[in-house]
Amino acid sequence: xxxxxxxxxxxxxxxxxxxxxxxxxxxxxxxxxxxxxxxxxxxxxxxxxxxxxxxxxxxxxxxxxxxxxxxxxxxxxxxxxxxxxxxxxxxxxxxxxxxxxxxxxxxxxxxxxxxxxxxxxxxxxxxxxxxxxx
Numbered sequence: 001x002x003x004x005x006x007x008x009x010x011x012x013x014x015x016x017x018x019x020x021x022x023x024x025x026x027x028x029x030x031x032x033x034x035x036x037x038x039x040x041x042x043x044x045x046x047x048x049x050x051x052x053x054x055x056x057x058x059x060x061x062x063x064x065x066x067x068x069x070x071x072x073x074x075x076x077x078x079x080x081x082x083x084x085x086x087x088x089x090x091x092x093x094x095x096x097x098x099x100x101x102x103x104x105x106x107x108x109x110x111x112x113x114x115x116x117x118x119x120x121x122x123x124x125x126x127x128x129x130x131x132x133x134x
Contacts, residue, residue: 032057066092069115082123086115099126 023038033056035049054061065071068088074081082100086092093114100109100123108126115121 063094063096065094068092069094080125082121082125084113084115084121084123086117086119089117091116096123100124101126 023036025036025038027034027036033053035053037049051061062073063071066088068086069092070083070085070087071094072083072085074083082096084094091114093112095112096109097111099111100113101107102109102113103122103124109123113121113123
């Protein structure tokens, strides 16, 4: 039954896309939702869609990351480490709630950090200043 519904949705999406119209559908399934995107859209659409999916699933979305920046988070012993890479040609600011220390320089930042162009900063969360979990 599920496979038949998926195939029907895929066929309808393919027909709409072939007709030059976008095909995006959202359907409730069990306790969640199924999203079918049958077209190519601008990258911002997929970011917004991922954020909406996180809201539906009640997942932490993490910080808003500017274009040209990557934030890889690792955890060890209840501490969060952010590897913030700026691939851009200009400094970029990332908003991170709480207080962080950059491991190489020892600088301390509160609520946001500005990473120089073409640089990597490794930030460790200060446990006493970490944002409280909801």
